[in-house]
Amino acid sequence: MTxxxxxxxxxxxxxxxxxxxxxxxxAANRAFGGLYRVVLKDLGLxxxxxxxxxxLWENGTTPVKELGRRLRxxxxxxxxxLKRLEAAGLIRRxxxxxxxxxxxxxxxxxxxxLRERAVEVPRRIAAATGFELTEIRDLQxxxxxxxxxxxxxxxxx
Amino acid sequence: MTxxxxxxxxxxxxxxxxxxxxxxxxAANRAFGGLYRVVLKDLGLxxxxxxxxxxLWENGTTPVKELGRRLRxxxxxxxxxLKRLEAAGLIRRxxxxxxxxxxxxxxxxxxxxLRERAVEVPRRIAAATGFELTEIRDLQxxxxxxxxxxxxxxxxx
DNA sequence: AGCGATTGAGTTGTGCACAACTGAATTGTG
DNA sequence: CACAATTCAGTTGTGCACAACTCAATCGCT
Numbered sequence: 001m002t003x004x005x006x007x008x009x010x011x012x013x014x015x016x017x018x019x020x021x022x023x024x025x026x027a028a029n030r031a032f033g034g035l036y037r038v039v040l041k042d043l044g045l046x047x048x049x050x051x052x053x054x055x056l057w058e059n060g061t062t063p064v065k066e067l068g069r070r071l072r073x074x075x076x077x078x079x080x081x082l083k084r085l086e087a088a089g090l091i092r093r094x095x096x097x098x099x100x101x102x103x104x105x106x107x108x109x110x111x112x113x114l115r116e117r118a119v120e121v122p123r124r125i126a127a128a129t130g131f132e133l134t135e136i137r138d139l140q141x142x143x144x145x146x147x148x149x150x151x152x153x154x155x156x157x
Numbered sequence: 158m159t160x161x162x163x164x165x166x167x168x169x170x171x172x173x174x175x176x177x178x179x180x181x182x183x184a185a186n187r188a189f190g191g192l193y194r195v196v197l198k199d200l201g202l203x204x205x206x207x208x209x210x211x212x213l214w215e216n217g218t219t220p221v222k223e224l225g226r227r228l229r230x231x232x233x234x235x236x237x238x239l240k241r242l243e244a245a246g247l248i249r250r251x252x253x254x255x256x257x258x259x260x261x262x263x264x265x266x267x268x269x270x271l272r273e274r275a276v277e278v279p280r281r282i283a284a285a286t287g288f289e290l291t292e293i294r295d296l297q298x299x300x301x302x303x304x305x306x307x308x309x310x311x312x313x314x
Numbered sequence: 315a316g317c318g319a320t321t322g323a324g325t326t327g328t329g330c331a332c333a334a335c336t337g338a339a340t341t342g343t344g
Numbered sequence: 345c346a347c348a349a350t351t352c353a354g355t356t357g358t359g360c361a362c363a364a365c366t367c368a369a370t371c372g373c374t
Contacts (some may be wrong), residue, residue, distance in 0.1 A: 021293050022189045022282070023208065024300040027229055029186045030331075031307035032179045037332085038311055048360065051180070065322065072184060075323050077361055084359085101322045101369045125179070128310035129303060136178050139303070142296055143181040146286060150188035153285035154195055187361075194362085205330065221353065234331055236354050241329085258339045258352045 032125075039124050043117055048073070049085055050121070052105070056091065057115045061106045063096070090114060189282075196281050200274055205230070206242055207278070209262070213248065214272045218263045220253070247271060 036047040045053065051071055055062055068078055082105055085091045090111035096102040129136065193204040202210065208228055212219055225235055239262055242248045247268035253259040286293065 021286075021297055022186075022193070022204075024297045024304070025182065025186050025189060028300045028304045028307070029179075029182050030229065031304045031311075032182060033331080034311045035307050036179070046359065047179075063322090068322095072187065073360090074362065076325080076363080079324050081360075099322085099370070103323065128307055129178075130306045130310075131303065135299075139296075139299055140178055140181045142292075143185045146288065146296070147181070147185045147188045149287045150185070150192050150285055153287075154188070154191045190361080203329065222351090230330090231332065232353050233333080233355080238330075252353095256340070256352085260353060 035125060035128055039121055043114060043121075044088060048077070048081060050118070052078075052081065052085065053090065053111065053114065053118070056105060056107050056111065057118070061104050064093075064103045064105060067105060085111075192282060192285055196278055200271060200278075201245060205234070205238060207275070209235075209238065209242065210247065210268065210271065210275070213262060213264050213268065214275070218261050221250075221260045221262060224262060242268075 033047060036050065040047065040050055043050070048071075052067060055067055055070055059066075064075065064078055064082065067082075068074055071078075073081075082091065082093060085105075086093055089108055092106045092108055094104050094106055096104055126133075126136075131139075190204060193207065197204065197207055200207070205228075209224060212224060212227055216223075221232065221235055221239065224239075225231055228235075230238075239248065239250060242262075243250055246265055249263045249265055251261050251263055253261055283290075283293075288296075
């Protein structure tokens with residue numbers, strides 16, 4: 001009923017094949033989620049919260065805008081997440097004096113101290129993958145390339 | 158990023174490195190999400206709903222349990238999702254006569270007809286990745302291996 | 315200086331993911 | 345046969361992701 005692809009693959013093959021890369025991606029992503037859930041449990045953090053803390057531990061005080069840029073999250077996700085981190089006593093939110101629109105996330109002493117207990121997290125995760133570092137790197141590079149291609153294909157921003 | 162011998166990595170390097178594979182994974186996953194959102198928009202489906210439809214198109218009537226097994230989703234996710242598909246007129250839910258605990262998802266005529274319009278989806282997605290099929294396959298295999306390793310590391314089930 | 319456009323954070327609403335739970339149907343074991 | 349354990353779908357509650365919006369602060373242009 002429509003044009004046939006040049007390759008030997010037919011529509012129904014594509015429909016079966018299709019889910020697979022995204023599905024494999026989603027499955028891996030959720031498997032990581034499950035592992036992080038366990039590992040981060042006694043730090044009292046979720047995985048996205050942990051990512052925010054990573055940025056803060058590395059960078060110190062950071063504007064919400066910058067957190068969003070680094071983590072690819074928008075204010076609709078970050079605002080409530082930061083509120084929860086603040087409620088947990090790990091950060092404070094301070095309006096910038098220079099630009100009253102901007103809000104900075106600032107580590108509290110408690111938030112800073114949590115880093116000590118977080119250092120073991122990456123090792124536990126890495127151990128669970130059973131992958132060599134080089135292989136992880138390779139996967140990263142491919143995924144980054146894939147992401148860039150996909151982003152380019154969606155005309156947003 | 159800068160290359161570094163694996164042996165020389167310290168805690169803080171780990172803390173920086175750490176997010177990266179999962180982060181790359183999450184980024185790729187969300188990039189796919191964004192693309193699917195656009196492509197599936199005029200089918201009126203979300204990506205998880207599309208996955209359910211794929212299974213139904215391939216398999217016909219399928220118990221909720223089996224959908225969960227295939228898609229790695231639990232009833233907490235599937236129940237409301239299937240309700241929405243039913244509300245959209247694409248499926249019906251029918252309690253099994255053999256086992257009254259079990260519910261089968263059944264395609265309506267409308268749901269079956271939607272397949273015609275869905276066949277172009279995989280091509281559009283594949284085109285957006287710009288990846289060769291072999292490369293996609295390779296990535297799939299690696300991700301599946303990663304997922305299996307991670308699942309094995311989380312003592313659930 | 316005046317004022318429209320843009321920027322930044324936040325809110326609302328929808329949908330997914332998952333834990334913990336409920337309740338009904340079925341199965342297994344004594 | 346009885347009844348405890350299990351299975352299955354569904355519900356509730358929390359948190360993330362994102363679209364669409366609001367509102368105030370700032371910027372840019374004239």
